[in-house]
Amino acid sequence: MGKPSRDKGLRRERAIVELHVKCGLRAERVPLSGALRYRGNGADVDLYVRGAEPVKAEVKARGDGDGFRTLERWLGGNDALFLWRDRTSPFVVLPLHVWLEIVGRSARADADTDAARTERRNAIEHGPLPPTDAVARSAA
Numbered sequence: 001m002g003k004p005s006r007d008k009g010l011r012r013e014r015a016i017v018e019l020h021v022k023c024g025l026r027a028e029r030v031p032l033s034g035a036l037r038y039r040g041n042g043a044d045v046d047l048y049v050r051g052a053e054p055v056k057a058e059v060k061a062r063g064d065g066d067g068f069r070t071l072e073r074w075l076g077g078n079d080a081l082f083l084w085r086d087r088t089s090p091f092v093v094l095p096l097h098v099w100l101e102i103v104g105r106s107a108r109a110d111a112d113t114d115a116a117r118t119e120r121r122n123a124i125e126h127g128p129l130p131p132t133d134a135v136a137r138s139a140a
Contacts, residue, residue: 008061023104024104025104027045030044044057049106050106075093
């Protein structure tokens with residue numbers, strides 16, 4: 001791979017990371033695009049969209065979009081394209097705005113879960129509120 005191709009790939013990987021960070025999601029570029037198998041990971045980008053384990057992402061860029069045009073045509077105006085070859089697991093192609101909506105919802109769900117967990121922990125640690133008596137009710 002030549003230097004211009006490598007530099008283009010690095011720019012695209014950094015752009016994907018930056019885009020996720022701007023949306024409030026944790027993302028990291030894997031050193032050397034995964035060539036060193038950093039943390040056992042051969043992907044280009046780690047996206048922390050839910051939980052501690054990252055979603056491992058590969059980034060591909062093509063100047064003329066060879067192969068991408070067919071996928072874009074098949075996707076059309078839909079939100080997702082499922083590609084399923086015989087005797088293999090299917091995979092999904094999503095436009096970026098759909099992906100960001102899904103991971104944004106996932107992040108909000110995690111935040112809601114964390115808030116509920118904190119509330120339950122506080123209730124357990126501090127116990128239930130004592131019952132109010134008639135005097136306290138009349139004073140309020």
